[in-house]
Amino acid sequence: MLQFVLRRIAISALVLWAGSVLLYFLVVNSGDPLDTLRQSQATNREQQMAALTERMNLDEPWYVRYGMWFGGASKCLILACDLGTDRGGSDVNTAIVAAMGSSLRLVTLATVIAIVLGVAMGVLSAIRQYTAFDYTVTFVAFVFFSLPVFWAAVLLKQYGAIEFNNWIADPSVSLVTTLLIAIFFGLFASAITGGDMRRRGLAFGITAIILFAFITIFDSIDWWVQPALGPVLVLLLSAVTMAFFLMLTTGLRDKKVLITGGVTLAVGLVVYFVIQPVLNEPNWWLILGLAVSTVVVGGVLGYFIGGFEKRAAMTVGIGTALSFGFYTFFDKLLTNWGGYLDIAGRPISTIGSGTPNFNGNFYETIWDWSTQLLLPTIVLTIISLASYSRYTRGSMLETLQQDYMRTARSKGVSDRVLNTRHALRNALIPITTIVAFDFANLIGGAVVTESVFGWTGMGALFQAGLKAVDPNPVMAFYLVTGTAAVIMNMLADIAYASLDPRIRR
Template identity: 60%
Template sequence: MLQFILRRIAISAVILVLGSALMYFATINSGDPLQDLRETRAENREQLIEARIRNMNLDMPWWQRYLTWLTGAGKCLVLQCDLGTTRDGANVNSLLLGAAGASLRLVALSVALAIIIGITLGVLSAIRQYSGFDYSITFLAFLFFSLPVFWAAVLLKDFGAIRFNNWMADPQLTTVAMGVIAIVFGLLIASVLGGDIRRQALTFLVTAGVVFGAVFWFDRIGWWRQPALGLPLIIVGGLAALAFFLVLTVGLQHRRILYAGLGTLAVGVVSYFLVQPLIQDPSWGLVLLLALVSAAVGAAIGWFFGGFEKKTSMVVNIGTALAFGFLVFMDQLLRNWAGFLDVAPQGRPIGTIGDARIPSERLEGNFWIEIYNWGVQLILPTIVLTLISIAGYSRYTRASMLETINQDYIRTARSKGLSDRVVYTKHALRNALIPITTIVAFDFAALLGGAVITETIFGWKGLGAIFRDGLNTVDPGPVMAYYLVAGGAAVLMNMLADIAYAFLDPRIRR
């Protein structure tokens, strides 16, 4: 395995060097970097031209300039990058760090959401092949996959930001809107739970009725401007998380682990009141500490009450404890939404252009409002990137899962009397994820280097912006910095995919 990795690194390095030479040559021959100065009537025209020639090393032959850049880029291996300067004398290293940070904020969150949601939908779609749920997911996947990015982004800016901000000034829902929301949730839950026509109809009616009543109540109490989950909804969410982890592991019939999970929720309810003074204005260190404590408490309860399946019980209880803690976190975050509306410019919380935040002196040092200040700019571009990625993940996962569950070893597992839950989660899913690993790796690299359109529409100063600006000004410095990150990410993620294969399928290690 080590020899394989070293060989791949060597081959990838050669490819990166050859690609960088081609990129550099294409960039410097795409126009004249001095054209704007030659056409200017400024009195210091000659001095400006001399300064740009000095900044871009235009007095050297192109191959010498490329070797200078390659030498500086090679120093990145020892964390001493020297990527030169832009045509205006700005340091490319500093420019790249700021742009990469902005792009990573977008890509990391969108990829994580797309992986979780897309793979989950793909697995459920494969298990319920040719059902109403399967047809719905297939239709939505093809719809999102075929959406032009620029069109989806502009549409989302209109409805998700401009009209939403207008609505937040006096948020009220009509009866028709409440009915539409109830019908959508009813159809969604009914299709997910499945069953015969009678059971789906009953599920739809109950879900639609409950959702309509909840939305009606929220609208009457002004929940949209002063939201909160409250302890009852947190408990319901905790029970749902417990049921989810039980279904994935041992099933709802395992009483011992079920009672242990209920005990974890009981401890969570008591802790909800104890931690309230601590989370009014915490720090990230305190939030992380509370998460670790929650996981430790869940693990301890799972160990002591797990019986002969202590490991599985610990997994279920840790997941339940972290889910309960996350709901408490979200409850406190929602309670501070009204405070953020007070400091948002003109009461319009969702920004449409750029990733600029409200000055810190207006935030009064509140931890929760600072999260809104950091995160609201991410919402719209993240939704665009996530929806497009979800479409691909769900389709690939469905195809891989269908191929896997038709294999002989799956039929053998069923013939042994194993339940569908065990067959799907412990036998089929792990093998079905092997081809998905490649998609995940390349999707992350592609989003990191290819979110140019999304960043342009939303005005983000990320890697896409410096790449576009470098091309427009015939400046190879920013373009090559973009190539270094995008190409390096592609190589690194491909390597991680190869290593992940060995963990998913031990046969590949040989």
Template identity: 55%
Template sequence: MLKFILRRIGASALVLLGASLLMFFLTINSGDPLKDLRESNDPNREQLMAERSERLRLDDSPWERYWDWLSGVGGCFTGNCDLGVTINGIDVLGLTQQAASSTLRLITLSTLLAIVVGVALGILTAIRQYSGFDYTVTFGAFLFFSLPVFWAATLLKEFAAIQYNNWIAVGQYAPWTIVLVAALAGFLLQAVLGGSTRRRLATAAGVFAFVAVMLFVFNALDWWRNPMFGIGGVLLVSAAAGVLVTALTAGLRNRRVLYAALTTAVVGVIAYWFTAPLLVDEPTWLLLIGLFVVAVVVSVAIGAAWGGYARKQAMLVTGITGVITSFVVVADILIAHWSDFLGLKSRPISTIGSQTPNFDGEFWERVLDMGTQILLPTILPTLVSVATHSRYTRSSMLETLNQDYVRTARSKGLSEREVIVKHAFRNALIPITTIVAFDFAALIGGAIITEEVFGWTGMGALFQDGLNAVDPAPVMAFFLVTGIAAVLMNLLADIAYAALDPRIRR
């Protein structure tokens, strides 16, 4: 396995070297970096042109300029990283650090959401092939995949930001809206669950009644502006997550794993009760990361203690349950601070920028501000990627489900969960990993449009400014970050291949 990884790293390094050479020469030959000064009437024009020529080393050969850039990048391995300066003399390394953190935060979140939602939808549509749910998801996938990014961004700005900000000022749903939302929820859930006509009608009626009652209750409690969740809600959601993860991985008949998952949820809620003063007041990111690590370690230890003969499965289930419980705890704290956040920012969903200027809230209000700023730029690429992942997952799952070994597994009397999770899904993952790797690179490239529409200062702005000015340093910084990220994702895909199918290692 180590030799396999080293070979992939060597090949990736050669790919980056060749691509960087091509990118550099394309950039420096894309225009004239002195064009604006040649057309200027400034009396110091000649002096300014000489300074810029010296700064960009225009008198040197392209090969010398490329070698100078490559040497600066090589210094990053010894702690002397030098990515050059922009056409205006600004250090590119500092600009890259700010832009990379912004873009990678956006793209990483979009990718994770797209993988989870897209793969789940793909599996469900493969299982429910040619059902109403399958046709609905297929139509939605093709619709989102074909939407122009800039037009979808405009729609999100209008309905998910402007109209929502107008509504949250009152925070009350009209009765006809409640009826419409409840009817839509009932229709969608009965399509997902399927069954006979009688069962579908019962599901739709039950969901309609439940959603309608809950929305009326939320209106009466002014929940949308003053939401509450509480310890009981955290316990309920965490326990439900533990049951769901157990059902998908080990099966509910495995009582040891189920009890381990429920124990993890209970221990997580108890820990939340005792650590609430540290979390609610004014925590730090270091404290949150430390508590998260402790939560995962304790969760895995609970699985090891409960597991018995199914120890590995129990540790996996409790680890996932612990992670979900941690996120539910953070969500509860954020919900509790929502009303205070609305007091500081009456129109919470922003359409421009990555942060609110001069925002003076406390820790959790600042987290909410960052979350609302990143919300729309995250949703946009996620919708496109979900369409891609769901289609490829569906196709791969259908191909796998028709294989002889799947029919053999069913003929042996294995449960449908074991057939889907242990036999079909594992083998269907091999082509999906390729799509995830390429999609991550495509998202980075597409982020240029997303960042432009939402005024998000990231790698896209760095690339565009450098290209417009025929300035190779920012463009090459963009390539360095995005190229390494794309190659790294492909390397992870290769490693995932080897883990899923050991034959690929050879």
């Protein structure tokens, strides 16, 4: 395995080097960096041209300039990168570090969400092949797959930023809009529920009525400006999450696992009231410590209550505890939405990667960060969501048709165990390759997304360098994205080995 990884690293390094040579050659020959100064009428035009020529080494052949850049970039191996300066004399190292913080934050979050949702949709679609749910997921996946990035970004900017700011000035939902929302999600629930017409009609009716009731109540109490979940909704949402983890493990057949989930909910409800003063002014270290404590408590409850199903009980306990903690934190976050509106005012900033000199508390700062992260994240997520769902569906269907799956089913293994413990693990092996390439592709797609939403990330750095015929910023972008692609491929190889032990040999 080590020899294989080292060989892959060597090949990837060779490809990175060849790509850098080609890109540098294309950039320096894409235009004249002195063109703007040549058209200038300034009296010191010649001095400016001479200074820029000296700063960018324009009097040297392109391969000599590339050698200078490569010499500085190779120092990254000893963590002493020297990526030179841009045409204005600013340090590219400083610029790329700042840009990486914005772009990688955006791309990483979009990748994680796309993987979780895409794989879940693909698995359920394969298990319920040729049902209404399968057709619905297929339709949504192809719609997302066919959306041009720039068009989706512009639509979200219009309706998710401009129209939202108009609505939040006097937030209210009309009766017609409430009915349309309830009917839409009712139809969606009916499509994913499956079964006969009676069951699907029941799903439609329950979903539509509950959603209509909630929107009406929220509108009457002005929830859109002063939102909160409260202990009842936190408990209800945590119970739904517990049911999900039960479905993935033992179902309802093992009472001790079920009791573990119930005890975890009871403990969480007590902690909800006890921890409120602590959450008034937290920091990230406190949140991290509480999360670790939550995992420990859920695991301990599962270990001592689970009996013979300790592993399943610990999974249910930890999952339920973490969900209760998340909903508790989200409830506190919602209660600070009104304070954020008072500070931010209108229009709420949804363009850019952060509000300069924003002065708010812990939760209000998160809202400022989230409102600007939400829309570009959605754009990048839908780019990958369709691919993950379709590849997972195909891989899952192929795995379910294998002989060992039929053998396990003939031995009496339940469908839940077959799907979660056997089929899913083997079906994920091809997906690891897609994840590796998709992460690098998303960084490239972020160039367009960042441009539409005004993010000062690596996309802006790349575009500025390209327009100015300045190779150093462009090469810094390539260095980061190329290295990310290599690292993700290495992680894919390791994931292969962990998912399929045969590869280790």
